Structures are given as C-alpha cells and as structure tokens.
Amino acid sequence: MSLSAIYDAVKRATVAIIAVHSDRLPQRPFDIVGSGFCIHPSGAIVTCKHVFEVFVPTPPRVTGSTNQVSVTAIPQALFYGGVHGTEIHMHPVSIVCAGMENGFDLAVLKLSTHPAFPEGYPTLQVADYSELHEMMDVATCGFPLGAVLQEQLGTITSSFTKGTISSIIPAQGIAREYLRGFQLDLTATNGNSGGPVFSLATGQVFGALQGGAVHPQTGHAIQGLTKAEPVYPLLDTGLINKLLRGPQLSGV
8 A cells, every 4th residue: 555545544544533513603603622533434532531521411421421411522533534536525424332441541432323434434553552753753633723724724624743753652662551552653633533543554543643742831832742642552452343333322
C-alpha cells in the first residue's frame, strides 16, 4: 500500500465526535467536541473519556443504567466520505452506547448501522507494541479547534500533524501490561483529543491523543509536549468485544 493510500485510510477511519442540537439552523446544527477513530468494522469508536463526558447526561454505559434519559445534545460520529465533484461527503452516525476504561482516559463508543457502510466501517489496524520505540516518526489525525477551522479556513474535514515519540511511559522496554502512555513531540489543540496517534510508515494506531502539558506558572499549554493514551488496555480487558456483543441500547 502506498503512503497516500495509508493516509487516506487513516482519514476515512478518523471521526469527529459531534454534539447535535436539534434547535440549530441547518447550516451547522452541531459542535465538534473532539476526535476519535474506528477500530472495528461493526462500529466501535475509540476516543478519550473526557471527550465523551461533555454530554450530560451521557448515553447508557455498558456497566451502567439503561434507563431512558433526556439529552440536550445528541452525540454522533462524523465520518469523511470523500470528495465527489465539488461536494465533500460527510456521514453522521448515531452513537448508541459507551464503555469507559478504568485507569485510563479512554472510551469506546458503539455505533448504529449506516447505509453508507453496508460492508462495515473503515478501521485502523493496531500497531504491534514490540515495534514501537522512542524517536519513531508518528502522526495524529483529527479536528484541531473543533469547528473553528471550518469558520476560518472553510474546511470540515480532519487534518494531520506529524511528530515523534519522545518517550514511552514509564520507560521504553516496559512490558505491555505496565504501559501507561506515550509522550509525543507533536503539536495539538483542543479538538484533537481522542484522535488516532499512528505510525507514519504503516498507518497502524497505538494511541489516542489525550492532551498537552501545561506550564505550572502560566497555565498555558506547552507546544510539543503532548500525551497519548495507549489503545492496548482496550484490547487486553476485552472492552471492545463486550461493547459490541451487548444489546443495542436506546437513549440517544
């Protein structure tokens, strides 16, 4: 697969997590609250827990109540569908339930079916943890500043930022079960949270962008100091499979 094909696949599997407001005008009836990426063709989106927790109340969780709730903003995942002539196609898909990973800023969101994806959703493959190393070339894909880029640059599609793995937390060579995250030399903003962090060479994902370091005196973000949460706990605990096997919960 060519590099352009790899990056196109990443773009198609990366989603905007949006809050849809039914009382808005049709021009843009939603806010982009963060990013995410699809990791299973049946519709499992990985994002950060803090991204999805902006919805109050949230959809029913796998381990929580399934009572009907009244929501003020409806959560959806917005997929890039490509360009046809002068039209950019985007596909909003309903989020039906969510699961949270204990001890990490990670969430998995289960999607409903959508006619644009009859053979399954576009996905990212997970990188082999043993092949990750410090100073490895990586990138993220997402929606920096949420919808601000649409207003200022005229685009609603995701964008890429590249960098390197600065360090593996707590140390390079640590066993996978003790991995806590990745420090990245990579620039990101609000809106990028939850997006995939992947190998530039293969397009395989290993982390979800979590956030940046903050200067202790000024409180401002320090550019080039960013953290990613590892995706491996989601696989090791079986949360993704548990979510997909569960009932199709309503409430959004």
